[in-house]
Each structure stands twice: as C-alpha cells, then as structure tokens.
Amino acid sequence: MSMIKNMAATLAAVLVASAGYAGDPHITGFLQGLYGGSMDENNPTASEMTASETRLQLRLESFSEGAEFFGRLDFIYDDHDNPSYDWELREGYVKFRIGRNLDFKIGRQIITWGTGDLIFINDLFAKDYRAFFSGRDDQYLKAPHNGMRAEYYSRLGTVSVAYTPRFTPNRIPTGERLSYYNPLAGNIVGGDDYFFEGRMPEAKFRNSEIAARFSRYFGSTDVAFYFYRGLYKNPVGMDMVNMIAYYPRLYVYGASVRMPIFGGIAWLESGYYDSRDDTVGDDPFIPNAGVSSMIGFECQINSDLAANVQYQNRTMIDYDKYVAGLPEGMIERDEMYHLLTTRLTRLLWMETVTLSAFAFYSPSDEDFYGRFSISYKHTDALTFMVGGNIFDGKYEYTDFGAFQKNDNVYVKVTYGY
C-alpha cells in the first residue's frame, strides 16, 4: 500500500513538475465527493454503502510541433469499509502524426466507437459497470486500455486499428459493493465469501486484442465496418474442471449506419459474434455464436428536451445444439433476446439544471434498469447531483435481474478547476 502511495505521490510530482517545463501546459481537473447507499436491506454485500469516495482528478495537457501529450490521473480516498487510498491513471498518451494521413495515439487511452447510446455491439473496449451502477460520472463507464491506435485517412475513408497487447476485460460487480448472480450458488450473492473474479488469460500474443474499423461518409450518412479479435469482455465461460469463470475467445464482424432523418438522427448497427471456443454451439459452458443488432432514433423534442429510443435484438445461433447440450437443471436461455431503451434529458434554468432518465427494459428477460439524476450547476465550478440506479427482474439470472438487490441512491458534489 505504501508503495502505491509513494508511486502516486511521485507521479503527481512528475505531473506537476513537468508543467513547469512543457511548452504551454494546461492543468485542469476536479475534486469530487460521491456517497451512495444501497436501498435494499437484503443486499448480500458486506457494506450498505455503494459508494463513499473522494476523488481528485488532475488533467495535464501539453503540445508541441506535431506531437501532443495528455494525462489524466485520479487519486481516490475510499472509506467504504477499510479506508484506503487508491489511484488510477485514467489516460496517459502521446499523439503524433506521420506523413499527412497517418495519426498515432500511444499509451493508456479510452476508445469508443459504434453508434448506440449505452448499447455496445461493435465497441468491445472495456466498460466499467461498477462505476456505472454506483453513480460515478458517465466518463467512468469507459475503462482505459493500454495500447496503441493508428488511424489512416484517405479519400476512400478512414481505417482505424486499436491494438491492446494485454487483454482488458470489463469491470463488473464483484460482490464487494454490488451483488451479482452466481450460477454455481444459484442465486444473488455478495460479500467476501463470494468475491468474484474471472480468470485472466495468460499474457500471450494470442490473447491480445485487435479492433479495427473502416468508416466513411456518403453525403451526411456515415457508414462503418468493424472487426474484433480477442476475448469475450465478461467472464462468460465456465471452466468446470477448476470451477472458475473465464473469458472465452471471440471474433466479431459488424457494420453500422448513422444518418440525419425526420429532424433527428437514426442509427442501425449489427454484429456477428463468432464464439471461437464453441464453434459447434453444443458446449453449454461457453456462449454460442450470435447476432446482435440495434436500431435507434434521437431527436430534440423542443429546445430543452431531448429524447431517444433504441431497440436491440440478440439471436443465438445453433440454438438446437445449445438446448441439446444443456445439462439437466441448468437454466435455459431464450433463442432471442429483446431490449428497449429510452433516454430523456431536460435542461432547465438556462441549462443549469439537468434532469436525466435512462431506462432499459427487456420484454424477453422481463427485467429493468433505470438511471435517474438531477444535477444543478450552482456556479461554473460547483455542481451538485442526486441520482439513483434502480434494477428489477423476474429472474435473478438475467442481465439486469442479476443486480436487482443493488438499488441505490447517491449524492455527488463536484468542484472543477
């Protein structure tokens, strides 16, 4: 722990000191307090606090002829059950250009692509659902990757390639603060006895991640094709010999279209998930291949009210083989999964008050997840926010039903500088 602290202090010193040398550096950031509590007394987690942290973010930016540096460092004091300090380099990269058409971004970075609003089909970059479910800012939904990205721009379109040498999984509830469904226990669990962690793959080239995209505009319509080679981002495979969850091998091929239409923006995206460790589709402990598709539309209803709706469908391939291979007593998933989402954002008082609601509802899984918040910008620097995360589900093993004991409310105060 003290080593980490020393490292953090050294890094901070380097950041601040480099500010004195770099050409034209800007230091910005924020201090934020986030406190959240579980609303369900039966939540099996050890702590009833879903969040209790103070976070200091330092952002440093510097650029010179042809190259640019950006760093974002978080220091966190967390007094959830064992008060502790932590830090994370959220971003730390160098950007530069070679020739006229080739851009590089190397280092720790956040990468996003695809068209959906909180639905990700071809975006297989790591997400942080622990942050997302406990009220942290939206920027924390994306977890950083250590890697490199190259983008080549030509008249035909843009080719982007992101390479992550070490597989970076999603950060999902572990039972520490947020409970989850454990298929071995057969119910929702949490606490120290049920600390959940997937088995990381070995640090080998074949376990690295490659994500590529080709995109271009046709008039005002943007079209993209995607490819991913890596592993499932959640530990959805089960090693029955060692009784541990792991990340099975995955290839994804996809495409998307986005365009302005009917006074709004519409998008369509689809991806074929090729489950490489279970190409036949008869292994019940590895997901089958599937096709995931969505359609969405967003518009401004009036000058301070924006709304969108999305529909997603996931269809399992080789469903018959999946059913045939399913052992007695194991839960049978549907061949088709449906999800509806909607977002409403309302701005009031010269955009100082924001009311936001986002709802996920799956008619096939019969589960629900709602995110609600009210934020008030007291001054340009000081923002107050109150919010909640509500989960519900008929079954404990569905995507959102698994978190149904994690209903929480939180308050958040941010001072930006």
Next chain:
Amino acid sequence: MKIHRTLTIIAIILITWSASVSAEDNQAEEIMKKAHLALFYAGDDGSADVVMTIVNSKGKERMREFTMLRLDLEDGGKQFYYTYFRKPHDVSRLTFMVHKVPFETDSRWLYIPAVDLVKRISADDKNSSFVGSDFTYEDVSGRHWSEDNHKLLRTDILGGRDVHVIESIPEAGHKGFSRKVSFIDAKHFLPLKEEYYDKKGEMERVYTAELIEDIEGIRTPTLRKMENVKKNQYTVVEFTNISYNVGLKDNIFTERYLKNPPREYIK
C-alpha cells in the same frame, strides 16, 4: 371614353405605386443581405477566441471560453464552423462542429474527449439556446436574409451613425421571433442593434454591437450583447485574437480534426 381614361390613370398609379413598393422591398432585402454577409461571412475564413458571460436576473455570472474557426465555401452559402471549448471545466477540450447549408438542416457533431465519443446531434431546432446563453444557434450562425420579408421602415441616427431601420417578418409559425427590427449601419452594414419580438408582438430580446473595431481592414463587432428583456438577463460575448483569411482548409472540418484539434490554430 372618359371612364376609360380614368381607369388608365388609376392603373398607371397602381402599377407605379406597387413598383415603388417592391423597389423599396428590394432595397431592404439588399441591405439585409449586406448585413448578413458583413456579420457572418467576413473574409473567406476566420478564427477568434471567445469569452461568453451569461448574467442571470440576480446578477450571477457564468462564463464560457472557446476558440472558433469558420470557413466560408461560398459567400452567403455553405459554411463550416469549429468550436473548441476551454472553460468551464466540464466542457473543457470538448469540440463541436457544424456544417451549415442555408435552407437545409445543419449537420452537427460533438466530440466528448473523456469518453472518446463522436456524437451526431439532431439540429432541427435552430432556436434553442447556444450553450445556455441568450444567443440561439441561429444568432450564432445567421439566418439567411431571404427567409424573411424585409421592409425599410426609415433611416435614422443611432449612436451618432446613420442607420437603415428594417423590419423583418418571418413565415408564420417561425419559433425564433415573429418580428425583428434591425438597425443597420449605413456605411459598413453591420447591425448595430436588433430587436426581436415574440408571438404576442412584445419585445423579447435585444442585440447590440457594443464595440466595433477594425481588424485587418474588416469592421468587426468585438463586443456583442444579447439581452432578454423579458427574463431580465443578458449575455455578453467578447472576441479577441481575431484573424481573417488565415487559410483554413476544409479538411479541418472533419471527424479527424474534431477528435484531434488543429493545434496550428487552437493553442
């Protein structure tokens, strides 16, 4: 015969009268066109640092700081805008791009660097507030002169300068205003003042060019104010580091530069 002559005279009077009216209207439209070009199409391109101060009815201030790039592809026609936000902290490093084509819906993009997200924004409502200020998107990027019917009300003197006073009436149902009265400088054609009236015909907002300076030979309003007289609040916009004809290329106004601000113009 007598009747015939009378009718002819009446007809001649009517024709000359209506011709003079349309000549006046043409003159008014011509003035508004010049005003539009002077305010929104100065030079072939331009860059400026902007500080926007929004003051509410209680006197509380909020600030927005950004750098703006503009490229005209055609005078009075297609235009590209690029905005790089600096302050406040929650929008710092955010970029915003607009492709404006008169009479068509703008294409707008927003890039949120913290999540590396390129978001396309539906741009149906040009009359919504620009970043929470008293200016609307239409105020910032301009409303084409041919969208309204203009009438020259009179010539007058405002702040010691000769002005054309022009009334503009939009098509019925326009959300931004029901009537606008502009005071256009007779020499450089910049609007010195504009009064916007709401649906009830009551004055709602007043624009004033508080300071007009000579920048590279182009008369430029460097301090602009929009007051919402109904809400008793106002926004002041100050332009500094203004340059014209800097040689911006159209490829800057693409997703590549949206994600990677062009540092030769945005320091």
